[in-house]
Amino acid sequence: MSYPLFFVLAALSIISAAGVVLTRHPVRSAMCLVVTLFLLAVVFVFLDADFVAALQVVVYAGAILVVFLFVIMLLNLERDEPETHSQRRTFTGLTVTCLLALALLYLLRQSGTVLPGPGMNTAVPPGFGSIEAVGLRLFTHYLLQFEITGLLMLAGVIGAVVLAKRKVS
Amino acid sequence: MVPTTYYIGLSTILFTIGTMGVLLRRNAIVMFLSIELMLNAANLAFVAFARQLASIDGQVIVFFVMTVAAAEAAVGLAIIIAVFRHRRTINTDELRLLRW
Numbered sequence: 252m253s254y255p256l257f258f259v260l261a262a263l264s265i266i267s268a269a270g271v272v273l274t275r276h277p278v279r280s281a282m283c284l285v286v287t288l289f290l291l292a293v294v295f296v297f298l299d300a301d302f303v304a305a306l307q308v309v310v311y312a313g314a315i316l317v318v319f320l321f322v323i324m325l326l327n328l329e330r331d332e333p334e335t336h337s338q339r340r341t342f343t344g345l346t347v348t349c350l351l352a353l354a355l356l357y358l359l360r361q362s363g364t365v366l367p368g369p370g371m372n373t374a375v376p377p378g379f380g381s382i383e384a385v386g387l388r389l390f391t392h393y394l395l396q397f398e399i400t401g402l403l404m405l406a407g408v409i410g411a412v413v414l415a416k417r418k419v420s
Numbered sequence: 421m422v423p424t425t426y427y428i429g430l431s432t433i434l435f436t437i438g439t440m441g442v443l444l445r446r447n448a449i450v451m452f453l454s455i456e457l458m459l460n461a462a463n464l465a466f467v468a469f470a471r472q473l474a475s476i477d478g479q480v481i482v483f484f485v486m487t488v489a490a491a492e493a494a495v496g497l498a499i500i501i502a503v504f505r506h507r508r509t510i511n512t513d514e515l516r517l518l519r520w
Contacts, residue, residue, distance in 0.1 A: 257422045261430045268434050271453055272441035280450050284457060287434075291460055298427070298471045303463075303482050310486055315456065315493050322497045323449055326504050337513075344443035352436040359428055368473035371421045375474050388476045389483065400487045407491030414498035 252297040264290040277323045281316055288312045300380040427468035435461035448500050448510040452493065459489050 252260075267290065270283030288311050295304035378384050389397055434457060441454025463482045470478025504510050 252422050254422055257426060261426075264430070265433055265437070268437045268457055271450070271457055272437055272445065277447060277449050277453075280453050284453050287457065288460065291464055294427070294430075294464065295467050298467050300467045300470065300479050300482075303467055303479050306483065306486060307463075310490065311456075311460070315490055318493055318497060319449065319453065322501060325501065326449075326510065341444060344440065347443055348436060348440045351439055352432070355432045355436065356429075359425065359432060366424055366472055368469075368475075370472055371424055373474070375471070379474070379476065380470075380479060384476050385479050385483065388480050392477075393480055393484075396484065400484060403487060403491050407494045411494040411498040414495065414502050 252294075256297075257294075260290055260294055264294075278320065281319050281323065284319075285312050285316050288316070298380075299375050302380060302382045302385045424468050424472040428465055431461045431465040431468070434458075434464065446511050446513050448503070448512055449497075451512070452496055452500070456489060456493070459485055 264287050267283045267286040271280045271287065274280050274283065288307055292304040292307040292312075295301075295307060438454045438456075438458035438461060441457065442451050445451055445454065463485055466478040466482050466485070470476065500510055503515065507515065509515075
């Protein structure tokens with residue numbers, strides 16, 4: 252990916268990610284997250300991850316975020332939340348966030364030039380990131396993990412139904 | 421070509437924004453959305469390193485992360501609905517039964 256394109260995508264995704272956190276309205280937060288997910292899907296395409304980009308759009312933006320929107324509308328959270336702004340909590344949260352950002356950026360600077368592997372400039376083998384390549388790896392090397400994933404989804408479905416169906420006592 | 425470090429930097433920024441959302445917002449659903457943002461930042465790092473190492477494993481792991489995110493969203497939102505039924509609020513400041 253060329254530099255200008257990357258910076259445009261990065262700036263847009265950072266702005267929309269900030270929108271997730273900063274808007275008062277939960278629906279707007281969810282919509283900002285959808286925008287972020289789509290922009291990241293574009294970045295994935297440029298990183299030769301076609302299948303992951305498609306998954307990102309179909310599963311994340313199409314399924315998970317729709318569940319979020321359903322719940323927001325089900326709970327009818329239209330009104331602005333009366334945020335009880337305790338100064339101490341805001342201060343603590345910002346401090347922890349800044350410390351985390353500094354730690355991550357420090358790590359990034361430390362390891363900036365010594366990354367292993369062939370790197371971005373060498374061409375990947377043809378078919379890299381296609382459904383076939385990912386599927387082959389998934390169903391051979393990661394077969395057990397894939398089965399466990401199915402179990403996890405089953406547990407998730409049962410848990411969601413049991414929790415959401417419980418009658419008010 | 422943009423070097424891998426730039427992608428990891430973008431991932432870092434998105435992850436930090438997500439952390440900020442979890443720590444600063446009091447609305448449980450927005451906290452959940454911020455967690456999804458953090459998961460996506462991790463996905464971006466995985467995909468960037470998969471490209472850097474020319475190894476497909478990173479993309480397979482993104483698949484697993486998405487599965488976990490889906491399961492987590494289903495159960496978490498069910499919990500939010502259950503809490504809302506009992507307490508008529510999802511403001512985490514008002515859910516203080518387990519807080520000292």
